[in-house]
Amino acid sequence: MKKYAICGVSNRVLTMFIGPLVNEFSRGNEIVGLLDADPLRFQVCKEKYPSLIHVPEFLPEQFEEMNEQTKPDCIIVAGRDDTHVDYILKALQHNVDVITEKPMVTTAADARRVMEAEADSEAEVVVTFNYRYSPFHRKIKEMILEGKLGRITSVDLNWYIDTFHGSSYFRRWNRDRDISGGLSIHKSTHHFDLVNWWLGQKPEEVFAYGSLNYFGPEGELNPQKVPSRFCGTCDVQDSCAYFRRWNPRSGSSQVRDDHLLAGVFEEIPYTSYRPDACIYDEEIAIEDTYVAAVKYDGGSLLSYSINFSAPYEGYRLAINGTKGRLETTEFHEPSRIPFQYPEQTIEYFPLFGARETIELVKNPGGHGGGDPLLLEDLFLGPDPARSYPILAGAEAGAYSIAVGEGVWRSVKEKKPIKIEELLLPSKIAGQLNG
Missing domain, CATH: 3.30.360.10 (Dihydrodipicolinate Reductase; domain 2)
Structure with missing residues (x-):
């Protein structure tokens, strides 16, 4: 039985990796650990896949504990891009194989660190360029x-x-x-x-x-220059061409995507993060x-x-x-x-x-x-x-x-x-x- 630990319980990993491992590829494969910075993601995952109810949960600082307790053969890295490098390097240090979503890391310097770590490890990295x-x-x-x-x-x-x-x-x-x-x-x-x-x-x-x-704030279709808005609570939705194109006034979802929320009216399954920030924000x-x-x-x-x-x-x-x-x-x-x-x-x-x-x-x-x-x-x-x-x-x-x-x-x-x-x-x- 090959054992996998999930590092980053994202929407992408739920559909692309966890679902297939639980269903089509369950024979010979097992998910033994879930790691994420947001404990709510564990709940989202286990509600979607009840067979994982007893899989242990870990925070990022508990990677060593997860490795020692679950002894995975491979980790699947699919969290926020900037988190990839730490998980990959730690796994290679322990001779644990890595499957990572693209981008492998976010900088060329970190990419070199990964190649150097892989050269010193018995494990290898696979990047999922589908x-x-x-x-x-x-x-x-x-x-x-x-x-x-x-x-x-x-x-x-x-x-x-x-x-x-x-x-x-x-x-x-x-x-x-x-x-x-x-x-x-x-x-x-x-x-x-x-x-x-x-x-x-x-x-x-x-x-x-x-x-x-x-x-950004200078976008030609920006209906109003106001800082730090969110689509779900914005009072100029009716004047925003991007919002109106994909979100009817009834609030029903028009489109689906395997790694995007369908619409900003959906319940947001994160503790302290909103994926509906304004596309015209000044910090862009x-x-x-x-x-x-x-x-x-x-x-x-x-x-x-x-x-x-x-x-x-x-x-x-x-x-x-x-x-x-x-x-x-x-x-x-x-x-x-x-x-x-x-x-x-x-x-x-x-x-x-x-x-x-x-x-x-x-x-x-x-x-x-x-x-x-x-x-x-x-x-x-x-x-x-x-x-x-x-x-x-x-x-x-x-x-x-x-x-x-x-x-x-x-x-x-x-x-x-x-x-x-x-x-x-x-x-x-x-x-x-x-």
Whole structure:
């Protein structure tokens, strides 16, 4: 029986990990401990999964006690981003394996600490980059491995986050860079990892522009400049376009998401935290719009952009190589798209030849069908029928974070940022900073 301890009893961990471990993967797996800073989260978890009623509960400062009492084989880290590093380092110190949500940590310096700790440990870290598992993303990887595109010269990736999902980051703790690393880390690490994995190359340098265009006190749609409001008690709801788009006056919930609250009228299952802060608050100091260029050690170039207040959710991708080009467009969250849109395909254009349209069988499940396949690899072992590695480790997590940090640092410092300088070994970095 493999024993798991949960570090961070978040909404995400309830649906993505605890539910499957209690149900589909209960044979051979057991949850032996719950750790969180908010005891109310234990109640929420056990009401949802009554079979865990006798699982012991621990506060963050009791990690050593939890490890000694429950002796987990693996911890699952899925709490607030800034808490990840402490749990990961402590687990590695005790030779306990780690499964962590992205981002692995919130800074490149902490990413290096994790890689160093893993090198000194008998345990290993897995970062749950579920975007890799989408059938379209796996097919793109396979086409590159087969050489259909030749040597990759450039990638164009434009990502769009809709007004529901995008605004949620500015209502919640993600708005604080010290906690989340900013959205170029919290969200864009998904995208940077995907490109890093497709290319099989390491990023060398990044240059970026970014700004806060939609949210914060200067947002053009701010109905009134008032500090520290909350959506659930705000008296200008009827004048807020973002609120009115997703929350009818009746108070009923219109939309669902696996890791967001459906609406601000729901009961808030936290002791001293509200996920409905005003998206126009004065303390918001992260960016909601980025464009970036990334250079890779194999010669490939990435042109990337992301917008956190778009009319729909999805992305447009093009990959160019010495033998051809592919293009694909994906629309996410169909329940939130108010117009007809085409089914996703991959369009392949050989440099000399006829265009091919590739249609794929879609998997059920979250994140384009990626979540169920990721869970199978985590809890049943990597699929032996797959001819290439897909689970991400600490190094992949680190390089995705370093690109994300490079993006916001480039915005602030107005210069290109060298990735390896962000990932310098801790001893060398300390000497240079000293």
